[in-house]
Amino acid sequence: MGLVEQEELTSIVLPAAFFARPAERVAPELVGCLLVRQRGDGSRLWGVIVETEAYCQSEPACHGYRRRSASNATLFGPPGRFYVYLTYGVHHCVNVVTGRPEWANGVLLRAAELPGEPERRAAGPGLLARRFGIDRGHDGAAVEALRGLWLAPRPPALALAADDLMQTERIGISQGRELPWRWYLRRSRAVSRRAAGDRPPPRLHLS
Template sequence: MKPLKRSFFERPTLKVAPELLGKTILLRQSRQKHKAGIIVEVEAYTKDDPACHAARGKTTRNEVMFGPGGFSYVYFIYGMYHCLNFVTEKKEIPGAVLIRALEIPNEDPGIASGPGKLCKYLKITKEHNATDCCNEDSMLIVTDNKSPGHFIIIQSARVGISKAAEYPWRWYIKDSCSVSKK
């Protein structure tokens, strides 16, 4: 499976976010073993967004957001959950898309229905932060589905945040049973 090209990610965050729906995240655990899931829910965060980790400037925690698009941004929240994002925009323009839910074929629909749950299922940790997801040899990549099918995309306000929660920067696949909140 070939990863998405960097040019896919190095575009405006609000364009990349809905276009990630239906794509597959693949985490390689070894040469023969991997886990994968179809992206069914995302949220966008941009440099001027008060809820964005980069809104107040570059820090050690968020510095990957200021690099080129196509890298992973993984952080730890509430002392118990990891969250997976993909960096968007060109270098020095911070932006990222939070992956909120995955649909895992032949698994319980709720197994990856939320940012923390999907990281737990894939075993994503801080070790995966700043992974170049556009490199074919990376342990973490995003790929196009060969036949993703047709689906209806719903756009709504973001969930689970206090700042700028009203921004309609959340997208999900309407008929997916794995969406965290409809």
């Protein structure tokens, strides 16, 4: 893939201050960043985040819109933690808590592209969680290397031009669809669903 020439780049962890901002600001900046999982054998599984969505307590699509509960408590916690929930009783979805404590705010990681693997292996939130082995056991875990699951900054090789990032309405929800809070990397074929009229690239060429 040519995105990360040195393994050291996956060791860098995004600072807590990065997440202490509104979800709609963090979400587009997470596109191109790396999701990294430390495996039991010492190796690292990593992928480029190519699609994100923002959610906020002020709008009805957010899990914390109506009230705080045992299942969504992490979303009200400090920023820089993973919020993992089960959808339809089958698929796990991975979010990162953003904003400030006591205000539900987060970014859903919708899709990732992994080097050397089929381009659509993690082209959707459920597929992403499955490939990285993320489940409810990771809910509330801090985004840090000590926990074995973290987010690394966007590699210099993946600097984005103005037209690389597509902003659209969110998908897979019934309320709040008018908010243009989904972003994806147009250069990637691992996006879960492209906007109408936006044709995928003819071949993989993220680098």
